[in-house]
Amino acid sequence: MKYCKNCLEVDTRPRTKFNKEGLCSACTYKKKQSNLSDEKRIELLKKIFIKFKSHEKYDCIIGVSGGKDSTRQAVWLRDKLNINPLLVCCTYPPDQITTAGHENLSNLISLGFDVIVSGPSPNIWKKVLKEGFFKGNYLKGPEIALFSSVPQIAIKYGIRLIIWGESPGYIWNNEKVKRKLPYDGNSLKYSNTISGCDLNWSKVFLENPEKLTPYIYPSDKEFKKNKIQIIFLEYFSNNWSVINNAKISSTYGLKIRKDNAKNTGDLYGVMALDDDWVSLNQMIKYLKFGFGRASDYLNYEIRAGRIKRDDAIKIVKKYDGKCSKKYIKSFCNYISISEKDFWKQIDKFVNKKLFYKSNKGEYLPKFKVGENIE
Ligand SMILES: [Zn+2]
Structure with missing residues (x-):
């Protein structure tokens, strides 16, 4: 396992890449990106909104959960840039969603936005989630539903522009999501967990093809036909960060984990x-x-x-x-x-190779954080 020379990114992360100097791509991206002034970014963003305007009322769709990023994006676009977004949320079933989760979603609605909330059937959801766990990631099915709901609604409403927060390509070292322009999100479906939104991994889907609807990500052909464009808003903001988004969203009523x-x-x-x-x-x-x-x-x-x-x-x-x-x-x-x-x-x-089991049955690291091992 090798560490990035600048940060603590590791080369064991799936689909990651380090350059010859031993830097992860997120570190090189950060260097490049900081040359752009705030004014230039906003200018570019405004042009994108004009280019993709297709709906009488809504300028774009934002995929939301009510968390720190979505709250920040929604209020920033509306209050600073005078953009009118439609918010789309694919929510967890009642026996999974946390109290903070539904309070935050209610908060987003209270802030005055139009929000479409979809809730896929809890029975299929649970089966898919369980199968995902046994395959290594319980969120695989839920994330496919979450990412699919947004372009589905965009096509139904005839809204061409979709906003997500961060690029998994540039921020989380997920090479397959990267496109020529760092804010272009049209390869989002190739990010790690959802890996192309293929549904063949789950026997639940194969047994219940008629119940698939919430999990079907529109095809590339449909994207093209409906001229859908996804962009990552993070690119356009100099002060985008986990902590900063949480701080801003807290002033708008975000509840955090206790x-x-x-x-x-x-x-x-x-x-x-x-x-x-x-x-x-x-x-x-x-x-x-x-x-x-x-x-x-x-x-x-x-x-x-x-x-x-x-x-x-x-x-x-x-x-x-x-x-x-x-x-x-x-x-x-x-x-x-x-x-x-x-x-x-x-x-x-x-x-x-990275962990051993202690006498107490706990997994302990063989590696030291920040130090490469062969
Ligand atoms: Zn790095």
């Missing part, structure tokens, strides 16, 4: 606020690839010059991969498996 980082690995309690099992997913990611949510947060902060690599290492050591037993318990209850079966499955995912 549990502490020792239980969640979520340093500031602002990621994926609508779902508590995300900590469990981050733990699995850590055991598979050697990095977790704390690394993701801090890589961002290192690139922005707000924390030194050495200081970040200390925090990553303490919090990466943390997940309280209570989340594991409630997840097992939800998908009706025993905790013993849960751990049996996790054992299959663990990267044995």
